[in-house]
Amino acid sequence: MVKEIERAGIPVVHICTITPISLTVGANRIVPAVAIPYPLGDPALSKDEEKQQRRKIVKTALKALSTEVSDQTVFDVE
């Protein structure tokens, strides 16, 4: 899906846990997620902390979308 949407001219950021698979299949902008069963959440955190964490991941994804890349790039969440 990432590649097909990009083929249509729209930049895509792939948020995923197992970034090596994303690299293998050819995504250009990749943001690491939390874990496979809960990519954007974390049951170990409180609801407030979870929201903060989700916000960080989404902000990193938006930053990645607006960043020019010349090669496959993993944008680490701060």
Place this chain on the structure above:
Amino acid sequence: MKLELGYIPITNIEFAERSYVEGSTLYVSKEELSDVLLQDENISSVSFAIALPGDKTRITPVKDVIEPRVKVEGKGGMFPGVLSKVDIVGSGRTHVLKGAAVVTTGKIVGFQEGIIDMSGPGAEYTPFSKTCNLVLVITPKEGVVQHEHEHTVRMAGLRAAAYLGELARELEPETIETYEFLPLLESIERYPDLPRVGYVKMLQSQGLLHDTYVYGVDAKRTLPTLISPTEVMDGAIISGNCVSACDKNPTYVHQNNPIVHDLFKRHGKDLNFCAMIITNENVYLADKIRSSDRTAEICGYLKLDGVIISEEGFGNPDTDLMMNCRKISDKGIKTVVITDEYAGRDGSSQSLADADPSCDALVTGGNANEVITLPKMDKVIGTEAYVGIIAGGWDKNKAEDGTIQVELQAITGATSEVGFGYLSAR
């Protein structure tokens, strides 16, 4: 470590007033075994059935398969850290009711449970069509939640296997096989010219009913470590898995790992089988990196010449597999991986979720997406109510005439990633 496995062949199971073995028949008292199993207060009821090779019988949904064994000499007891006290097993003598198996079924725990057909086309794909199976149909009490239910059926299977294994304690085995796993330096001294070969066994540990236990410890909370293959023969590793039926390792397969047995056969002849390493398959990327790093470090530290890596399950563990392969290869060690494939029903899709150029030698257990038609059976142990929702099934896959279509994924052991099966391309 030196372990003798004494085999008592079993070719038949019958119900009787008391439990014992005579000739090659295993007689089972339902009353005695019920008493053992109903210790677990989460069980509402348990019933028993016998499924023999050639019967027109289907068992589903299958959770685990376990071989009855008993420790008769040496430290520890069967399933250490789980049923017996924690103690190092793998030495002395163990008796095996060879040909018998305990199979657990009943209300579904997770959606990834399997089918065992005792005859017909499905029987070709599951190795457990060739064992004499005592099947436990377990009904949990109302209100028992999913993870407790999984624990309950897992323990019931182990308790039943240990109970039956105990019947072999005083018996004279028909054959005895000896497995000796030497300390590393001794092994190298004895076979200085043979290539040092290790086995990296990956254990399913994704959580959420996808777990494996080592001496009672949840494998996802472990770092890779060395283990003697004889410890595993004595039940040090057990399955707590509701992963796709075709490529998970039931406890029986841990007890009888063909990779280990084949390496022992060639040990001292054309190779030196001097290391077995167990590692996990977790759901955090950091865990995958940490575990594959440690596995490769151990292989490098031992200066192995070649390593066989077996995967358990599929999908994201393909990444653990590739990381292990690449990092071990980077140490200058030759690698072969054993996996299976999810290549689509026509076999034309990408087989694995991940790939790496270092992975240039691979053995496959087959394509789990291949579709098979299973005929109607005279007898169903458990229930066919779930054949449409287990992994490998789909809505309305049961026809009016009673035939069922499934992907091989739904058949217990069909694409075993340790080669525990009878089908091959040769």
